[in-house]
Amino acid sequence: MIKLEGISKSYKIARRASGLRQAAKALFYREHTIIPALNDISFSIEPGEIVGYIGPNGAGKSTTIKVMSGILVPDSGNCTIMGFNPWRDRVQYVKNIGVVFGQRSQLWWDVPVIDSFLLLRDIYKVPQKEYENNLELLVGALELQDILNSPVRQLSLGQRMRCEIAASLLHNPKILFLDEPTIGLDAVSKIAVRQFIKKINQERGVTVILTTHDMSDIEALAERVILIGKGKLLYDGKLKELRSRFGTEKTITVDYHENNYPFQIPDTTLLSWSPVRAVISVDTEVVLTSKVITQLSSKVDLIDVAIESRPIEEIIVQLYKEYQI
Numbered sequence: 598m599i600k601l602e603g604i605s606k607s608y609k610i611a612r613r614a615s616g617l618r619q620a621a622k623a624l625f626y627r628e629h630t631i632i633p634a635l636n637d638i639s640f641s642i643e644p645g646e647i648v649g650y651i652g653p654n655g656a657g658k659s660t661t662i663k664v665m666s667g668i669l670v671p672d673s674g675n676c677t678i679m680g681f682n683p684w685r686d687r688v689q690y691v692k693n694i695g696v697v698f699g700q701r702s703q704l705w706w707d708v709p710v711i712d713s714f715l716l717l718r719d720i721y722k723v724p725q726k727e728y729e730n731n732l733e734l735l736v737g738a739l740e741l742q743d744i745l746n747s748p749v750r751q752l753s754l755g756q757r758m759r760c761e762i763a764a765s766l767l768h769n770p771k772i773l774f775l776d777e778p779t780i781g782l783d784a785v786s787k788i789a790v791r792q793f794i795k796k797i798n799q800e801r802g803v804t805v806i807l808t809t810h811d812m813s814d815i816e817a818l819a820e821r822v823i824l825i826g827k828g829k830l831l832y833d834g835k836l837k838e839l840r841s842r843f844g845t846e847k848t849i850t851v852d853y854h855e856n857n858y859p860f861q862i863p864d865t866t867l868l869s870w871s872p873v874r875a876v877i878s879v880d881t882e883v884v885l886t887s888k889v890i891t892q893l894s895s896k897v898d899l900i901d902v903a904i905e906s907r908p909i910e911e912i913i914v915q916l917y918k919e920y921q922i
């Protein structure tokens with residue numbers, strides 16, 4: 598459905614030193630700096646997938662989304678999405694995609710949300726019946742009823758984001774590009790947005806490409822992650838594989854009846870100890886958690902045991918370190 602082959606893109610920006618003299622000089626002569634943003638990016642995405650596109654600041658995520666949505670023309674490489682070339686076939690192509698940039702609005706600032714929706718209906722030539730059905734579904738699922746008649750500038754960030762997502766789906770696109778859709782949202786709105794993304798993926802089969810710095814978005818939504826750093830593709834695979842590669846450490850917190858003797862379980866690290874609680878780190882590649890618990894129960898009178906996996910954020914930080922990005 599989506600195929601990128603060897604996509605590269607650099608930005609050319611005018612450079613000028615500060616000061617009046619330099620400003621005058623710049624009128625006649627401009628120096629330029631080339632900023633490489635994407636370097637030979639290739640990947641394919643199948644219909645119905647949700648892919649997390651991750652990487653540190655400045656890695657090239659937004660640039661890739663802009664290339665895939667036809668806003669930017671790359672310097673080299675091929676991109677075919679649903680049989681279209683996004684920048685050459687832009688007019689036909691955009692009917693098939695929805696795009697949300699968390700940092701930028703596609704809604705008209707001073708008019709009520711519903712008027713923006715009506716304009717989008719006309720731009721995309723959505724048949725009236727289809728528009729009404731979609732609007733009903735989106736208003737219900739994203740809880741927009743009370744804000745439809747407010748101008749966008751009066752909305753909170755979370756309210757606006759829910760409207761942005763609705764706006765991107767009014768024309769029933771097959772693909773949804775989401776560039777940081779949960780940025781700045783509170784916990785409740787984040788969960789609502791995530792649930793909605795999952796819903797349209799499952800019920801309508803919409804393919805979703807999601808960039809985010811929030812690893813809990815990725816964990817909640819994406820089975821597959823593509824990692825880029827400094828414009829290069831570094832990892833493309835299952836989130837589960839990342840977990841088994843980097844996330845073999847678990848933390849076991851045990852509560853027990855008072856025991857005044859610190860204990861040691863072979864092949865584990867005792868992170869903290871008190872007469873009633875101990876926290877132990879276990880590498881599951883070295884020793885099974887079940888074995889550790891059996892040994893614990895022979896040493897203390899157990900009350901409670903909690904096992905936690907390594908947080909996904911830590912795994913990603915380690916991945917960034919490994920790739921030196």
Ligand SMILES: Nc1ncnc2c1ncn2[C@@H]1O[C@H](COP(=O)(O)OP(=O)(O)OP(=O)(O)O)[C@@H](O)[C@H]1O
Nearest residue numbers: 608610632633634653654655656657658659660661
């Ligand atoms: N319009 C532009 N003009 C010049 N350089 C740009 C422009 N847009 C992006 N860049 C540069 O291209 C590189 C990639 O930027 P991009 O916005 O794609 O990264 P990103 O992964 O989306 O980052 P972030 O997570 O911070 O949003 C960066 O070095 C950035 O400074």
